[in-house]
Amino acid sequence: MKISSRLIIILTVSVNAVMLVATFFILRQLEANLLAATQDEIRAHAATLQIALEEDYATGRSLDAQRLINRLSENRSIYGAILFNASGQIEVVSNSIAAREFSYLGEVKQVLETARAVEISRQLNGQDLFSVIAPIKNAGTVVGAIEIAQSISFIRTELVRERRNIALTAASLCVAILLVVSFVLHFNLTRPVQSLLTGAIAIGRGDLSHRVAVPKSSGELVRLATEFNQMAKHLAEQREALAREAEEKIALERKLRHSEQLAALGRLAAGVAHEMGAPLQVIDGRAKQLQDRADSNLEMRQRNLTIIRTQAERIGRIVRQMLNLARPYNLQVAPTKVAQLIQEITDAVEITAATNGVKINVQCDDRIMIEADGGLILQAILNVCQNAIQAMPTGGLLTIECLADPAGSDPLIKISDTGPGIPSEHLEHIFDPFYTTKEVGHGTGLGLAVASRIIAEHGGHIEVANRAEGGAVFYIYLPQLKPDN
Structure with missing residues (x-):
């Protein structure tokens, strides 16, 4: 009412x-x-x-x-x-x-x-x-x-006659009062309140340019209408200020993103130059030697050509890794047993680990299943394991653990080594392309970047930290399927 x-x-x-x-x-x-x-x-x-x-x-x-x-x-x-x-x-x-x-x-x-x-x-x-x-x-x-x-x-x-007269008088007076009050309320209350209601609806719909008519009389409704218009004005000014701030923020983010892209491009170019520069110099040197010594014996020429082919293969490997990092993955997902992947990985690195004096310890529940492209996940975990083995050139222990956690709050796979660990200033860049702490010729800096990209494509992520007892540990998070009973 x-x-x-x-x-x-x-x-x-x-x-x-x-x-x-x-x-x-x-x-x-x-x-x-x-x-x-x-x-x-x-x-x-x-x-x-x-x-x-x-x-x-x-x-x-x-x-x-x-x-x-x-x-x-x-x-x-x-x-x-x-x-x-x-x-x-x-x-x-x-x-x-x-x-x-x-x-x-x-x-x-x-x-x-x-x-x-x-x-x-x-x-x-x-x-x-x-x-x-x-x-x-x-x-x-x-x-x-x-x-x-x-x-x-x-x-x-x-x-009785007086009562009838009074009743008629009262009825006439009530009608007159009703008409007068209705007229007064319409112009002094109903119309101003309806104007405020229309204004509130317009403001609620986002029309901050709407203003209500201020009554000509004095009183609370005049003050209310004035304050309403002031509020709408302030809201419009604030929205304009927020719009300007948003535009400035978008422009700043665009500039920052462009700067980040330029920085990434610079790091990529530096990485490519760093990784390809050395083999190209070797190739150039050996080719020049063959050119200067055309009368050299067969053994010398074969040795130089073998070195040139080896460096060319190294360049090809770097190019393939760059392509793997950049190209979109067409995932061929299927239910995959994690224990089977780990077994294939240990078979692949067994000889390299033995050569470096690294022992492998595997703890994996045979029931753990994931919905994934098995080949890509194998490549990602293999890159992490190879990185761990390379971090222990004088021997150590490589531990691979598979943890059953259907909720996904704990890591699925934990890979740890007993090497020197990763300097704290390198931890946040360890998954950047071409970022490596190894000497030239001992790593491209793309293996961990490719692993991080593959895991992200599967809806997971990878983290790294240093162990208190020494060495580094990688945590791989992936969505799990419920284990078979």
Whole structure:
């Protein structure tokens, strides 16, 4: 329900309640006033008739009583009059009533005995009557009594008429108040509030240019509309500022990304120059030697050609590794047993490890399964194992552990060595292309980069750290399949 409707209902109910209470008291006061006026009038008539009759009794004209009573009864407000003698018997009755209608003597005897007037309220023939019985004296002696009765039923009729008039007045007043209040509320409350509501909806939809009309009057709604417009203005300014900041941030990120790309390109170029420079120099030297010594013996020429082919193969290997790093992988995934991959890897590195005096320790649960391209995962793990063996040229222990963890919160494979470890300044760059701590000719710096790329393509990642007891450890995280029961 709208605020204006609630206010109109509250105001209408309040006005009606006040008018109802006021009407009750007004009618009560009117009834009391009418009754008092009627009683005063009948008392006056009784006093006048009493005086006239006492004068007649004093002058011996008692026969004029009938004429006086009939004359008084001509007043339409007088219901009737009765003259009683000293014994309480009826002597004269007005021509408008019958004596049998006043079948009571107790009050008359009281007046004759006490010489004091008595007032009586009763009902006769369906009418409410008010009577005054006054004593008649002659020379100080009570010689009779006169009763005058007047109907007060008209008071009820008057009250009904007044109640109807008040109800019509109240209804007209309520309608007028309702119209006036509705008109005032429409222009001073409903329309401003509707404007604020429309503005709030527009602001909620993102239209920060919307402004509400400020009422011409003064008060809280004017202040509210002003503050609303100020809020919309500030929000628009803040959005513009945020948009500018976002554009600046995007531009800065674009520049940073470009700088990073240039830096990566520089590292790539330096790595290529570093790795290919040495074999190219060897090839150039040997070729020059063959050129300068055309008459050299066959053994010398074969030795130089063998060295040239070896260096060319090395360049080819570097190129293939670069292609493996750069080309998109077309994964041929299938359920694969990790233990089987580890067995193939240990078979592949067994001779190299034995040559370097490295022992291999494998701890792998045969039930662990992954959804992967087995060949690529084998290459990634093989690169890590070869890197670990190369880190132990004087011998050591290579440990490969497979950990069952379907939730994926722990590493799937852990590969550790007992070598010298990785200097802390190299840890964050160990997976960068061409980044290597080995001497020229002993590594391209691409093996770990290729391994990281393959594992990432399978939805996993690889981490490296130094062991407290010495050596490095690689953690390979890959999504696992639930092991077979």
